[in-house]
Amino acid sequence: MNAIIAEITPLAAAPPASRQRWIERFAGLGFAAPAFILLVLTNLAPLAALAFLSFTNYELGALDFSFVGLKNFGTALQDPVIRRSITNTLLYVAIVVPGGVLISLLVAILIHQRKRTRSLYEVIYFLPVTSTLIAMATMWQFLLHPTLGLINQVLKGLGFAETAFLSEPRLVIPTLAAIGIWQLVGFNMVLFLAGLSAIPRDLYEAVDIDGASHPIDRFLKVTWPMLGPTTMFVTVTTFITAFKIFDTVAVMTRGGPGGASEVLLYAIYLEGFQYFHMSYAATLTLVFLAFTLVFSVLQTFVLDRRVHY
Amino acid sequence: MLHRRDLLKSAAAIGTTALSSPFLTRPAQAQDVTLDVLYAFPAFAKFHEPIAQEFMKQQSAIKIQFRAPAASYDEGHQTMLRQAVTNQLPDVYYSGYHLLAELVRTLVKRNQITEVAPLLQKEDAAWRRANYSDGILALGAVDGKIYGLAFNASLPIIYFNAQLVKDAGGDPDKMPNNWADMIALAVNIKAKGADVAGIAYNIHDWPDDWLFRSLILQGGGQMLDASETAAGFGTDAGRNALAHCRKFVADAKMPLIDWDSSRQQFIAGKIGIFADTPARLRQVTDLIGDKFTLRTCTFPIDDKQKGGLPTGGNAAIITAKDPAKQRAAWEFLKFVSGPEAQKIVVETTGYMPTNLRASGPEFLAPFYDKNPNFRTVSQQIERAKPWQGYPGGQSVKIWRTQREIIHAVMRGETPVEAGLDRMVKESNALMKSS
Numbered sequence: 001m002n003a004i005i006a007e008i009t010p011l012a013a014a015p016p017a018s019r020q021r022w023i024e025r026f027a028g029l030g031f032a033a034p035a036f037i038l039l040v041l042t043n044l045a046p047l048a049a050l051a052f053l054s055f056t057n058y059e060l061g062a063l064d065f066s067f068v069g070l071k072n073f074g075t076a077l078q079d080p081v082i083r084r085s086i087t088n089t090l091l092y093v094a095i096v097v098p099g100g101v102l103i104s105l106l107v108a109i110l111i112h113q114r115k116r117t118r119s120l121y122e123v124i125y126f127l128p129v130t131s132t133l134i135a136m137a138t139m140w141q142f143l144l145h146p147t148l149g150l151i152n153q154v155l156k157g158l159g160f161a162e163t164a165f166l167s168e169p170r171l172v173i174p175t176l177a178a179i180g181i182w183q184l185v186g187f188n189m190v191l192f193l194a195g196l197s198a199i200p201r202d203l204y205e206a207v208d209i210d211g212a213s214h215p216i217d218r219f220l221k222v223t224w225p226m227l228g229p230t231t232m233f234v235t236v237t238t239f240i241t242a243f244k245i246f247d248t249v250a251v252m253t254r255g256g257p258g259g260a261s262e263v264l265l266y267a268i269y270l271e272g273f274q275y276f277h278m279s280y281a282a283t284l285t286l287v288f289l290a291f292t293l294v295f296s297v298l299q300t301f302v303l304d305r306r307v308h309y
Numbered sequence: 310m311l312h313r314r315d316l317l318k319s320a321a322a323i324g325t326t327a328l329s330s331p332f333l334t335r336p337a338q339a340q341d342v343t344l345d346v347l348y349a350f351p352a353f354a355k356f357h358e359p360i361a362q363e364f365m366k367q368q369s370a371i372k373i374q375f376r377a378p379a380a381s382y383d384e385g386h387q388t389m390l391r392q393a394v395t396n397q398l399p400d401v402y403y404s405g406y407h408l409l410a411e412l413v414r415t416l417v418k419r420n421q422i423t424e425v426a427p428l429l430q431k432e433d434a435a436w437r438r439a440n441y442s443d444g445i446l447a448l449g450a451v452d453g454k455i456y457g458l459a460f461n462a463s464l465p466i467i468y469f470n471a472q473l474v475k476d477a478g479g480d481p482d483k484m485p486n487n488w489a490d491m492i493a494l495a496v497n498i499k500a501k502g503a504d505v506a507g508i509a510y511n512i513h514d515w516p517d518d519w520l521f522r523s524l525i526l527q528g529g530g531q532m533l534d535a536s537e538t539a540a541g542f543g544t545d546a547g548r549n550a551l552a553h554c555r556k557f558v559a560d561a562k563m564p565l566i567d568w569d570s571s572r573q574q575f576i577a578g579k580i581g582i583f584a585d586t587p588a589r590l591r592q593v594t595d596l597i598g599d600k601f602t603l604r605t606c607t608f609p610i611d612d613k614q615k616g617g618l619p620t621g622g623n624a625a626i627i628t629a630k631d632p633a634k635q636r637a638a639w640e641f642l643k644f645v646s647g648p649e650a651q652k653i654v655v656e657t658t659g660y661m662p663t664n665l666r667a668s669g670p671e672f673l674a675p676f677y678d679k680n681p682n683f684r685t686v687s688q689q690i691e692r693a694k695p696w697q698g699y700p701g702g703q704s705v706k707i708w709r710t711q712r713e714i715i716h717a718v719m720r721g722e723t724p725v726e727a728g729l730d731r732m733v734k735e736s737n738a739l740m741k742s743s
């Protein structure tokens with residue numbers, strides 16, 4: 001930088017200070033430009049195209065389209081299928097977020113106290129994260145087969161009735177949520193383990209001296225407050241992951257039985273790629289984006305205020 | 310597997326076909342042409358590949374190149390629509406009948422499909438009559454014009470476990486020919502075996518409305534009313550269809566699981582009666598092996614006078630742009646719908662042949678004598694009806710909506726009458742919405 005300025009300054013007629021500021025600003029923009037252009041090309045431009053499509057009546061394969069204003073948004077608000085898919089998604093999120101956060105916290109605390117077997121447990125819990133979900137979904141489908149599956153064989157052995165987990169409308173979302181939690185726990189556990197390692201030991205010694213030596217006291221007085229930032233991060237990412245539920249639905253239930261597992265992303269997929277209502281799918285995608293954005297921002301700000309850094 | 314004698318016979322037959330076809334005598338295929346062909350269902354490679362091999366042996370100037378097969382008719386349809394926009398269409402595509410009208414209408418608007426009728430006109434009339442019936446040609450017609458040549462055709466049939474039927478007091482040689490008796494037999498099968506289901510009619514999970522159409526048409530009903538703009542099944546035919554569906558579950562204890570699991574269960578010998586496409590007859594027969602005696606019978610018909618059955622399967626369409634490729638594609642279409650190719654299809658799947666000469670003594674007759682299960686589907690051919698598409702291009706969504714209501718009726722959550730009302734109302738709304 002200095003070299004460039006040194007070269008230019010003698011030639012400059014304008015006062016050096018303002019010229020330098022101008023050059024710095026220009027250079028700064030130049031450095032930011034590649035990232036900015038990429039952001040525009042890969043994120044903002046498609047988003048603009050999406051927003052544009054949502055005000056039209058374009059269908060895949062059609063030669064022309066016209067503007068329909070807010071009609072798509074009006075339809076979406078009244079569409080019972082969309083309402084149901086939002087309810088299903090929220091139910092899924094409502095099970096996966098607390099389940100995925102609390103279970104992984106529990107697992108992390110239990111594993112953190114292990115000395116020799118710690119890495120073994122870490123690997124075991126982390127395995128589902130590394131496996132592809134499509135293959136795993138197929139495996140779950142075998143396990144959950146209404147009569148021939150292992151889970152039902154075990155249930156039958158224990159004297160329970162056979163249960164069609166994926167074909168029973170009331171059970172399908174909880175079943176998918178359990179699979180979602182199974183997949184998330186390993187990743188969240190690693191984050192919590194990192195958080196646990198960062199807690200200074202002398203804090204535990206201090207509460208010990210103050211008389212709080214029971215494990216629950218230690219957890220409530222030290223561990224939990226100190227894990228605040230980690231918990232916030234894990235909650236937000238779990239929330240976003242849960243909201244994006246699609247692959248297990250697409251592979252295992254295809255929205256069935258009777259639409260009981262139709263979640264928002266799957267409804268968008270159906271509208272766009274099965275029914276070819278591109279414009280309507282674009283509208284729904286905007287709704288989906290708004291949902292994740294609003295919830296994430298809300299969560300970040302609300303939790304941020306309560307977190308002790 | 311073809312025997313050499315069969316091949317010789319086929320070659321002779323093709324020879325006569327070629328002589329009577331003025332197209333082949335032209336020196337049009339001087340230079341090599343490669344055709345891109347797309348079909349649905351990867352498992353169908355087992356007849357597409359040998360047919361293409363056979364074709365290339367006879368037409369050395371034309372090369373057939375298959376694109377990666379689509380996972381289903383729906384996905385093939387999506388691929389075609391996407392590629393129509395990006396101008397990457399294959400030269401030949403096999404479209405499911407239920408999506409043919411929508412696909413053709415889109416492609417006609419974009420000027421990306423070749424009509425088949427004029428090509429047929431150019432052929433010798435006697436040859437045409439000897440190979441294609443009017444009913445078969447009608448399967449490829451959209452808005453009164455022929456765009457597709459029927460390749461696979463099927464009507465629903467009943468598979469059954471002969472042992473379970475006998476145990477329940479039924480006669481495997483005289484299966485019920487109406488639904489009331491069929492359901493009664495299913496109830497008896499259920500009553501005999503503790504862990505056995507009487508029947509599986511997987512309408513609640515079927516990817517398209519074929520099985521629903523079957524129940525409506527066999528009862529003498531229509532999918533559309535006389536104006537062809539509204540649902541026509543809000544009649545007794547629709548009421549009975551839904552009542553049957555409820556009885557499958559309530560009385561014969563049909564398990565409401567996905568159709569893959571259901572088929573596995575039938576193959577494992579745990580379901581007595583199973584309604585399905587004959588296209589998987591070969592596969593199911595092989596999977597069952599010696600576990601039990603698999604038999605098939607014709608689909609029960611409640612309305613013996615007017616009752617019909619919907620034709621499933623697919624038709625080949627020509628989407629090639631280049632005239633030389635269009636000519637080559639027509640040769641390919643004639644071959645795949647010819648008796649030799651149809652013999653391969655029937656023997657590897659269970660489909661009906663779409664060629665008049667294919668059932669003759671020099672092609673399929675000996676095979677049918679040895680495998681009577683494969684003949685069943687052809688015994689109901691006079692009931693075959695072409696696919697009557699819904700107006701408005703929303704048929705996929707209409708079926709998803711209908712299927713949910715049928716599912717609720719089968720579970721007993723919605724009474725038959727209320728379910729039928731909802732089906733009619735919601736189908737009509739979707740037909741009008743675009």
